[in-house]
Amino acid sequence: MPKPPKKEFDLRERIDKIKNSGLSKGKEKEKETDPNDMLLPLSNRIEKILGIFQGKPLKSTTMNYLILYDIENNKVRRLIAKYLEKNGCIRVQKSVFLVHSDYKKFESIRKTLAEINEVYDNEDSIILVPLNISDARSMKLIGKNVNINQIIDPPNTVFL
Template identity: 30%
Template structure:
């Protein structure tokens, strides 16, 4: 599945660890607190558990949104945007 991970995390150390986990999962950073990429279900579950164990649930917000490839192709990118071609299974395999 294609997944967006968006977060608003107060603590710098926790925020950096969440970004590290997103990168380790193969996600591509599209903004400072926004990642996008292809995840298998077990990868999403692992990432979710890692993040849940780090964040302060009363202060921090993290969203993991699934998206189909068709929906990604229909997105509108304005201004300085990411390259949609980077978010595919083939490219992700090159970065592992």
């Protein structure tokens, strides 16, 4: 007998299910890594970021935002990551997303994240930072071999 199709829940319904399951601070201490939390290869992430910063000039109604979070609960963290990706956010690192959107969409994302944080007992933090191009150009990167200057201001090359 085939399995019945999985019911699709929206983020709010999933968080309500977690809340109703009795989840509270300190009850879940999962240490395993989830394959769904895996990042795209670095070259793919750079390509997506380049698409934002080197694209057409921004309309005055759009902005770039960084969304950073520190969420203890694996289920909630996974659901929020999926929600952000579904809403067009680009995963830069495991807990850092970049979004290019208008204020209305960004505000909708912010309100949803605030509602989620209110639903269950936690000590999580979510930080939303507006990021203009000049700020992005002044970023410095330590660690992985990615030259942030090439992402923001790639060198011009002329072939003759």
